[in-house]
Amino acid sequence: MQTGQDAAAIFVERWNEAASFEQTGTCPVRNVLDKIGDKWSMLIVMYLAAGPKRFNQLHREIPDISQKMLTQTLRDLQRDGLVARQVFDTKPPSVEYRLTTLGHSLIVPFGHLIDWANQSIPSINKARAVFDAAS
Amino acid sequence: MQTGQDAAAIFVERWNEAASFEQTGTCPVRNVLDKIGDKWSMLIVMYLAAGPKRFNQLHREIPDISQKMLTQTLRDLQRDGLVARQVFDTKPPSVEYRLTTLGHSLIVPFGHLIDWANQSIPSINKARAVFDAAS
DNA sequence: CGGTATCCAACCTGATACTG
DNA sequence: CAGTATCAGGTTGGATACCG
Numbered sequence: 108m109q110t111g112q113d114a115a116a117i118f119v120e121r122w123n124e125a126a127s128f129e130q131t132g133t134c135p136v137r138n139v140l141d142k143i144g145d146k147w148s149m150l151i152v153m154y155l156a157a158g159p160k161r162f163n164q165l166h167r168e169i170p171d172i173s174q175k176m177l178t179q180t181l182r183d184l185q186r187d188g189l190v191a192r193q194v195f196d197t198k199p200p201s202v203e204y205r206l207t208t209l210g211h212s213l214i215v216p217f218g219h220l221i222d223w224a225n226q227s228i229p230s231i232n233k234a235r236a237v238f239d240a241a242s
Numbered sequence: 243m244q245t246g247q248d249a250a251a252i253f254v255e256r257w258n259e260a261a262s263f264e265q266t267g268t269c270p271v272r273n274v275l276d277k278i279g280d281k282w283s284m285l286i287v288m289y290l291a292a293g294p295k296r297f298n299q300l301h302r303e304i305p306d307i308s309q310k311m312l313t314q315t316l317r318d319l320q321r322d323g324l325v326a327r328q329v330f331d332t333k334p335p336s337v338e339y340r341l342t343t344l345g346h347s348l349i350v351p352f353g354h355l356i357d358w359a360n361q362s363i364p365s366i367n368k369a370r371a372v373f374d375a376a377s
Numbered sequence: 378c379g380g381t382a383t384c385c386a387a388c389c390t391g392a393t394a395c396t397g
Numbered sequence: 398c399a400g401t402a403t404c405a406g407g408t409t410g411g412a413t414a415c416c417g
Contacts, residue, residue, distance in 0.1 A: 138366065139359035144279005146390080162399055173391055178400060188369025199398045200397090209365050216358040219351035224274035230344050231273065234323025281410075297379055308411055313380060334378040335417090 142187070147172055147180045149217060152206065155190065156214055159205035189213065277322070282307055282315045284352060287341065290325065291349055294340035324348060 142148045147169075154160065154168055166177055181204060184190035189210035195201045206214075277283045282304075289295065289303055301312055316339060319325035324345035330336045341349075 135363040135367075136356060136359045139355070139362070140279055140284065142279075143355070144275055144277075149275065166399095174400075175392090175402095176390070179390095186370055186373040187366050188373075194399095197398095202399060209362060209369075212362070213358060216351070216354035219354050220274070220278070221271060223348060223351040224271045227274070227344060227347070228270040231322045232270075234344075235321055238321040238323075301379095309380075310382095310412090311410065314410095329379095332378095337379060 138187075142183075143217070143220075145180070147176055148184060151177075151180055151184065152189065152210060152213065152217075155204060155206045156211070159203050162202050162204070165204065184210070273322075277318075278352070278355075280315070282311050283319060286312075286315055286319065287324065287345060287348065287352075290339060290341045291346070294328075294338050297337050297339070300339070319345070 150169060150172075151165065154165060160168070162177070162181075165181075166172065166174060169177070181190060181192070185192050185204075188207055191205050191207050193203045193205070195203065285304060285307075286300065289300060295303070297312070297316075300316075301307065301309065304312070316325060316327070320327050320339075323342055326340050326342050328338045328340070330338065
């Protein structure tokens with residue numbers, strides 16, 4: 108690893124740091140990253156960040172999501188403890204989804220990422236234009 | 243949007259904030275998120291964070307990556323301006339990859355995400371165990 | 378050394394139809 | 398209202414072989 112020419116080298120360690128790696132057989136960081144990259148997970152989390160919402164309310168608000176993917180993504184988020192599901196015994200039945208404390212806590216680091224993205228889009232688009240022009 | 247019961251509601255705005263959305267037809271934030279969720283992009287960025295590396299050096303250091311995906315991911319990172327590619331006219335030829343300034347800047351918000359992941363893994367695993375036990 | 382090219386299996390997602 | 402079930406398409410990634 109040479110001399111500490113760049114403190115950023117520790118990030119590779121951080122990646123594999125979690126102790127459960129050997130236990131589960133899959134990298135724990137991957138689990139989180141897969142959710143970030145997932146087409147709908149983070150969008151749903153952000154819509155729920157505004158407050159609890161019911162199933163069809165989310166369905167109406169989120170553009171283009173299919174019922175299948177809304178159901179599936181919500182279940183995955185619930186399984187990971189990021190979203191809580193509460194059924195009200197009304198007729199017809201209503202189901203409310205809300206972020207858990209853990210779910211809310213994800214918004215902080217994720218927000219930094221979104222900010223980076225919005226700040227960097229111009230640079231990225233410019234780099235792409237240059238690269239594509241040279242090929 | 244009711245009253246500002248939760249400041250986090252602004253994240254939905256941030257998601258769609260970038261002006262280039264209408265121009266390109268694809269959400270700019272998605273571009274970045276896709277890279278985060280990509281199987282190899284961020285791992286490569288983190289290995290390069292330690293300093294410039296040559297192609298086969300990365301190939302040896304990164305576990306399980308195929309030559310195809312290493313080539314492809316590096317080209318995508320280069321296209322987006324996150325990685326710079328430098329060819330040295332030696333024999334046999336050698337090619338060095340290094341993070342650009344933009345690439346380095348991504349490590350900051352991304353690092354926060356990794357830290358959140360490592361801190362939250364225990365909670366997530368516990369939530370999964372509870373959820374799976376109930377089904 | 379540093380790639381390309383081709384094939385292929387697995388996965389992810391959307392569309393559609395149906396249910397308590 | 399809030400889902401489930403089934404099928405089809407596109408995309409992703411790995412294996413393998415070849416090239417300057």
